């Protein structure tokens with residue numbers, strides 16, 4: 491199988507890449523890891539006239555840390571995160587999530603930003619990064635703009651990016667308090683997309699009361715979702731079985747799954763409840779064991 | 786488009802259409818048919834090759850992307866008519882039956898041993914989780930990789946003693 495014929499450009503600077511995109515607009519597609527775009531092109535579900543390969547743009551590589559955030563370059567591969575134990579100290583949810591994506595070969599190519607731009611509702615990064623309150627930086631001809639992941643994802647396979655915008659990086663805020671995290675994914679087999687995915691991180695203040703919490707849900711709606719009501723009920727309270735059950739029920743109510751060959755809507759909704767309960771319970775134990783910040 | 790790429794240590798070039806995939810560049814242009822195409826949909830790992838140090842599915846990489854890069858295929862494992870310890874491990878342990886998945890398995894586990902010379906059984910199983918085998922049930926593949934890991938570290942120890 492091979493894609494429709496196209497013209498290929500491999501810009502070596504960000505300006506050149508943005509330039510090409512604004513020139514070809516609707517006719518062009520950015521190629522990052524290619525692990526979603528190329529399969530779609532081979533199946534002829536996508537047939538861009540131009541492929542703009544951003545893998546030779548040095549500005550998009552690597553990552554840096556500021557006082558209050560981690561900034562991942564757009565070309566950060568899933569496996570680069572999976573293998574970097576140093577991240578666990580401040581960003582315990584990242585490695586947990588990376589290791590659950592696809593299979594090790596796909597993880598060597600697929601990028602965090604590409605996953606967000608693809609906007610598959612079953613993707614793992616979107617739920618994780620929503621839970622962490624992350625944003626993307628998009629560069630267009632007019633310059634940069636910062637878009638919270640929640641606002642980036644508009645609908646299935648649809649983002650709020652303009653046709654001539656490239657995601658240059660993903661900004662993940664550093665937790666202010668003690669934090670612990672858990673990612674859970676139900677999959678039919680290794681390498682499959684989630685039947686249901688739940689990514690959550692909890693921060694607690696000195697008294698043990700929840701000071702920030704993010705709960706992201708994958709594969710149970712037209713985009714990844716954030717379980718806002720469940721988060722609200724946890725705020726200001728210490729984690730315990732009762733409030734955890736309450737939050738789990740609210741998260742299940744927030745889910746909006748569809749019945750398909752991976753399971754019925756009712757089943758998926760109940761898995762959300764079970765996963766949120768398990769995830770928060772694991773986080774409670776990690777915080778109690780002083781195992782927080784790293785898990 | 787014109788491509789120059791180092792394949793198994795040798796610089797090669799080709800003129801191909803932009804839509805040519807790496808697996809077909811290797812098989813059709815360079816005649817390196819050890820790289821197999823199984824599913825052609827990014828699912829089976831039979832087409833795995835090493836690109837600049839990392840194993841990837843060559844059915845899901847454009848030939849143009851590897852211009853200037855380095856590829857290792859299964860043909861690059863054997864040295865001086867000697868099977869690589871991984872290949873010998875597959876031979877000794879019945880790590881293959883039909884052999885269709887084997888080139889991909891070899892390249893994935895070759896990269897694993899470069900990164901982690903002493904992998905645990907779990908690490909081996911996780912590393913090959915993107916490579917499907919319809920015959921062996923994986924047990925003997927794991928045994929083959931364990932044997933190769935042991936031989937390679939024994940070889941390294943010998944070289945250190947001799948140095």
Ligand SMILES: Cc1cc2nc3c(=O)[nH]c(=O)nc-3n(C[C@H](O)[C@H](O)[C@H](O)COP(=O)(O)OP(=O)(O)OC[C@H]3O[C@@H](n4cnc5c(N)ncnc54)[C@H](O)[C@@H]3O)c2cc1C
Nearest residue numbers: 520522523524525526527592600601604605607613614657
């Ligand atoms: C067998 C298989 C199993 C998989 N399983 C999972 C899974 O379990 N969970 C999961 O989350 N994902 C899974 N994936 C998808 C994988 O994670 C992809 O890598 C990811 O979704 C897309 O990232 P990419 O870098 O490969 O993007 P590409 O395929 O290169 O691009 C995808 C889309 O995003 C656009 N794009 C890419 N980068 C940018 C950018 N910087 N700015 C603007 N637009 C951009 C492209 O134009 C394209 O439209 C799987 C893929 C395969 C093949």
Ligand code: FES
Nearest residue numbers: 823824825830844
């Ligand atoms: S042929 Fe490439 S993954 Fe199956």
Ligand code: FES
Nearest residue numbers: 882884918919920
């Ligand atoms: S030996 Fe036949 S598929 Fe693995």
